[in-house]
Amino acid sequence: MPDGNEGSNVLPAEDANTRTDQIADAALRLFARYGYKRSAMDDIAREAGLAKATLYLHFKGKDDVFRAMLDLLGRRVEARCREVLAEPGAFPERLAALLQAHHGSAYASFGTGEHLVELKAVMNTIATRELQAFERIFTRFAGELLQQADRQGEITLSRLSTTTPEDWVSGLLFAAAGAKLGTPPSAEDYARRLRGIASVFAAALAP
DSSP: OOOTTTTSSOOOHHHHHHHHHHHHHHHHHHHHHHOSTTOOHHHHHHHHTSOHHHHHHHOSSHHHHHHHHHHHHHHHHHHHHHHHHHSOOOHHHHHHHHHIIIIIHHHHHTTTSTTHHHHHHHHHHHOHHHHHHHHHHHHHHHHHHHHHHHHTTSOOGGGOTTSOHHHHHHHHHHHHHHTTOSSOOOHHHHHHHHHHHHHHHHHTTOO
């Protein structure tokens, strides 16, 4: 006996979410390879192995695909950050791992970083809410890591006499962003820079 979805374009919610992520994942690969302006809906459909008409069942246009791409990347990065907090280890190493899980993973997802400036501009123009949510992932997990390390006596948060833990985390965000300036570093070089940043910031809180 046929179900109610046969012959219609309506997918069950789980199937629709899977298809949306499939498209977003294809868009991430395409935007990393060619940038935003040079990637058309036809290209995204081809990369996803779908008919163009199928894309328009889920998205109104490329801007919506871009926002879904950033949301997908955020969910992947959040899962990696959660894994870092669940693992044992010294505070400097865990901080470096958290920076890599968030900033390093995002940077590596965009290939060599050749189109990073353009993609960041697009984020600031059409995906500010998603970008802010992405940055809050790091802010939340970094705050949790600080509290864990402070309770375990690995660091002394009271050393931040002229600032706050929130300002310390904001400084980390700025430092991670600044490590990409100039000629885009390779993913390996960026990871090395993140480890250096973690070392400096962790030393500031050493007991």
